[in-house]
Amino acid sequence: MTVDIKTTSVQPRRNTFAHIARRSGSDKAASRYDEATFDMQPSANFHYRPTWAPEFELFDKRRTALEMEDWDAFKDPRQYYYGAYTIARARMMESTEKNFAFVEKRRSFDSIEPNWRDLLQLYLIPLRHFEWGANMNNCNITDLGYGAAITQATMYATMDRLGNAQILSRIGLLLDNQTGESLATAKMAWMELPVWQPIRRMVEDSLVLNDWFEQFVAQNFVFDTLVYSLVLGAFDDEGQKRGAHGVSLLTEFLSDWHDETARWVDAVLTRAAKESPQNANLISSWVAKWSGIALPALEPLAREVLRNDAETALGSAEERLEARFAKFRTDDRVHI
Amino acid sequence: MNAETKIERKAKKLGLKERYGHLTRGLGWETSYQPMDKVFPFASYEGIKIHDWDAFEDPFRLTMDAYWKYQAEKERKLYAVIDSFAQNNGQMKITDARYVNALKIFLTGVSPLEYMAHRGYAHVGRHFVGAGPRVACQMQAIDELRHAQTQMHTISHYNKYFDGLHDPRHMFDRVWYLSVPKSFFEDAMTAGPFEFLTAISFSFEYVLTNLLFVPFMSGAAYNGDMATVTFGFSAQSDESRHMTLGLEIIKFMLEQDADNVPIVQRWIDKWFWRGYRLLSIVAMMMDYMLPKRVMSWAEAWGIYFEEAGGALFEDLSRYGITTPKYADVASKEKDRLTHEVWSTFYNYTRAAAFHTWIPNDDELAWLSEKYPETFDQLYRPRYEHWRSLQQKGERFYNNSLPQLCNVCQIPMVFTEPDDPTKLCLRSTEFEGEKYHFCSDGCKDIFEFEPQKYVQSWLPVHQIFQGNCGGATMPEVLDWYGIKNGSDNLDYEGSPDQTIWNDWTKSAQRAAG
Numbered sequence: 001m002t003v004d005i006k007t008t009s010v011q012p013r014r015n016t017f018a019h020i021a022r023r024s025g026s027d028k029a030a031s032r033y034d035e036a037t038f039d040m041q042p043s044a045n046f047h048y049r050p051t052w053a054p055e056f057e058l059f060d061k062r063r064t065a066l067e068m069e070d071w072d073a074f075k076d077p078r079q080y081y082y083g084a085y086t087i088a089r090a091r092m093m094e095s096t097e098k099n100f101a102f103v104e105k106r107r108s109f110d111s112i113e114p115n116w117r118d119l120l121q122l123y124l125i126p127l128r129h130f131e132w133g134a135n136m137n138n139c140n141i142t143d144l145g146y147g148a149a150i151t152q153a154t155m156y157a158t159m160d161r162l163g164n165a166q167i168l169s170r171i172g173l174l175l176d177n178q179t180g181e182s183l184a185t186a187k188m189a190w191m192e193l194p195v196w197q198p199i200r201r202m203v204e205d206s207l208v209l210n211d212w213f214e215q216f217v218a219q220n221f222v223f224d225t226l227v228y229s230l231v232l233g234a235f236d237d238e239g240q241k242r243g244a245h246g247v248s249l250l251t252e253f254l255s256d257w258h259d260e261t262a263r264w265v266d267a268v269l270t271r272a273a274k275e276s277p278q279n280a281n282l283i284s285s286w287v288a289k290w291s292g293i294a295l296p297a298l299e300p301l302a303r304e305v306l307r308n309d310a311e312t313a314l315g316s317a318e319e320r321l322e323a324r325f326a327k328f329r330t331d332d333r334v335h336i
Numbered sequence: 337m338n339a340e341t342k343i344e345r346k347a348k349k350l351g352l353k354e355r356y357g358h359l360t361r362g363l364g365w366e367t368s369y370q371p372m373d374k375v376f377p378f379a380s381y382e383g384i385k386i387h388d389w390d391a392f393e394d395p396f397r398l399t400m401d402a403y404w405k406y407q408a409e410k411e412r413k414l415y416a417v418i419d420s421f422a423q424n425n426g427q428m429k430i431t432d433a434r435y436v437n438a439l440k441i442f443l444t445g446v447s448p449l450e451y452m453a454h455r456g457y458a459h460v461g462r463h464f465v466g467a468g469p470r471v472a473c474q475m476q477a478i479d480e481l482r483h484a485q486t487q488m489h490t491i492s493h494y495n496k497y498f499d500g501l502h503d504p505r506h507m508f509d510r511v512w513y514l515s516v517p518k519s520f521f522e523d524a525m526t527a528g529p530f531e532f533l534t535a536i537s538f539s540f541e542y543v544l545t546n547l548l549f550v551p552f553m554s555g556a557a558y559n560g561d562m563a564t565v566t567f568g569f570s571a572q573s574d575e576s577r578h579m580t581l582g583l584e585i586i587k588f589m590l591e592q593d594a595d596n597v598p599i600v601q602r603w604i605d606k607w608f609w610r611g612y613r614l615l616s617i618v619a620m621m622m623d624y625m626l627p628k629r630v631m632s633w634a635e636a637w638g639i640y641f642e643e644a645g646g647a648l649f650e651d652l653s654r655y656g657i658t659t660p661k662y663a664d665v666a667s668k669e670k671d672r673l674t675h676e677v678w679s680t681f682y683n684y685t686r687a688a689a690f691h692t693w694i695p696n697d698d699e700l701a702w703l704s705e706k707y708p709e710t711f712d713q714l715y716r717p718r719y720e721h722w723r724s725l726q727q728k729g730e731r732f733y734n735n736s737l738p739q740l741c742n743v744c745q746i747p748m749v750f751t752e753p754d755d756p757t758k759l760c761l762r763s764t765e766f767e768g769e770k771y772h773f774c775s776d777g778c779k780d781i782f783e784f785e786p787q788k789y790v791q792s793w794l795p796v797h798q799i800f801q802g803n804c805g806g807a808t809m810p811e812v813l814d815w816y817g818i819k820n821g822s823d824n825l826d827y828e829g830s831p832d833q834t835i836w837n838d839w840t841k842s843a844q845r846a847a848g
Contacts, residue, residue: 010425010428010497010839012496012497013496013497013498013499013835014495014496014502015496016492016495017488017492017495017501017502017503017504017505018502018503018506018817019503019505019506032489035485035488035489035492036484036485036488036489039505039506040451040484040485040488040505041451041455042448042451042452042505042508042509042518043509044509044510045509045510045515045518045793045798046522046793047515047518047519047522047523047526047791047792047793048519048522048523048526048788048789048791048792049526049791050525050526051381051526051527051528051788052377052378052381052526052528058522058525058526059455081485082407082411082478082481082482082485082486083411083414083415083482083485083486086404086407086408086411087408087411087412089404089408090404090405090407090408090409091408093401093404093405094405096401097401128363129363129365131363132363132364132365132467135363135474136462139458139461139462139470139474139477140462142455142458142462142477143455143458143459143461143462143463148451151455151458152481155454155458155477155478155481156478158458158461158474158477158478159400159403159474159475159478162360162363162400162471162474163400163401163404165359165363166359166360166399166400166401167401169358169359169362169363170359173350173355173358177349178349178350178355179348179349179350180350180354180355180358183358183362187362187365190365191365191366191368200369201369204367204368204369204370204375205369205370207367207370207375208370208374208375
């Protein structure tokens, strides 16, 4: 038995916009994601060349060596348009806030072993600058990338990385009793401490890349897979043994975020590689180039934190990268 | 051990402002493996001198946790209203179907600008050297994406029932009058980061925003469009953040170095005029397209520019900034602008994706009342003439192509500042070619940067050059994506009108 409410019914004359109907081949009602994404970026009849890049159109496919027939093919498996995105992050943040309250109330940081506390200060808090580099890279892709599908997702990633950096900073503020000392120390470590220098160099080198898709591969695939596997994987596991459960509660946002974002990154790379062998080779060469830089760059930090266990941790980070890479690599001559 | 550490630590806890500073600008660093000018290559080519990026005052201290929370809250509410509007056939409850034509202009001409703003702020959000202003720009970049998307979602429902809304993105890149907003925004985006912010954050969002927002959003409220007005309310708090950024960035540039003042003044002059010309179509919409009027364009200009802008520029005069050049011309035009523009669209409505019409008697009376100095003398006779033609079945359509201003790209229909009966025509020569302008304001803009404006993609030139689908009206309309006989022509006799009349009749029957 259903309740039958009578309403005035009027016949729609069409169900969605013409540019979406052309794409799907029918005038069926479109999802909010589709309406928010397809053809949003102007693509023809530009007026003026950018004074900051006169060799290119304002939006120009030639800003990367990658080639796509349809740049809006980079659909986000999470179907994030702005509303869906902010609502998802607000939910995640809500449980993170509960964790912060819990950690503060239960004084969870009191149980951290003193020497691990020092290591946290050394490895975790400077990571906020790595996140800020990731913010800049994703912002740059949003600026120079082609098509609304990928650039809206990199816009969300831009803000995510700022959010991640701010959560790491708040952990610092818990460590230093809200004085900001830990953040100043972390900045110094990032700028001067030898174990951080190869990482900072790799980040700075990625900031000046000319090809935005290479930047996407370097940052969102190579750096992130390795750094997250190491820091939120192996380092965090060690922390569990050293009384740092409270820290894991607070970095859970970053772990969850990384797992979720990896689905999107893999979908983008898979779709790009599927397009053509040329694309697949380009991506493979970028993965090889940047993992060749990132793995040695992370080694000193891994050794400082894990000592003899560093080898295993780096090995499993590399394996994790290999496993994700295997999903879309087509050229197995290239090894990372 | 920990108890001891805490006792040892006597350092002062952070205040809110310092805490925010740590969470944002504290994230940035001076690069050394790559030179700073390679990481930030666009910081100085415009000639703006910044000595201390840290002197930028963060206009709103919003961290991401709070951003996500507030924005998610607003999105939940907005989409609840959009859903309920669709479920209850809200489109049947507006004052009159003629109102929907305002939405057609909005979706094809304004929403794409929101998207462009999103990308433009991403550019500056990456390239400003200071982390503080960069974060402010990034937040605006994602907000603007929000606006572009929520506008598509809000107006999507109207597209199901009314014509002219079905292909906004395709039209934006092609249709003649949409090259006015498109070229405006591309002009800003192709400029350097400081000019972009002066153009959009200051001139557009701060100085002129009320003249864009009030007509559309109040227009929606007055005309029963609950979906659009809800969007307007929902965007309001974003807009106030954006306005604050506009004022901060201007003050920041002016305070950093006295050499910045003349550069900023020139940008303010340019973008005031560019923005004012862009608003012509909004002005026309206000006076002619809202079945229930909010206020007249002349009144809005008086309140939002002459009064509010006057106070603003008085405030900025301590930096040596003066009221934008040609603001006096805009004021001289306020009693004729909308009539000149509506007449133009009445002429060329065959090639437009919205309808035009002759105002009814009540509306003509309203126009006489609001424009006592000009309407009955100059414009009413013209409308009465056209009305009599229409009554004889000879609705006047202009089938020729107008000459466009090389800068604002509006047909050259404006009149001399001191003589509303004489067309204002200006021209200049550059590299052996002659270029035409609607005003001294547009001519000045061209002459300062001719290399830029010779690139203009002028729709009429493009038609003549054979780049718009063909040489005949049906071919060009087809290339535009405009459906002849439904999207274009007079409202009288349009499918929109037929459907509306059917709904109204069945509603009257239902009411008994």
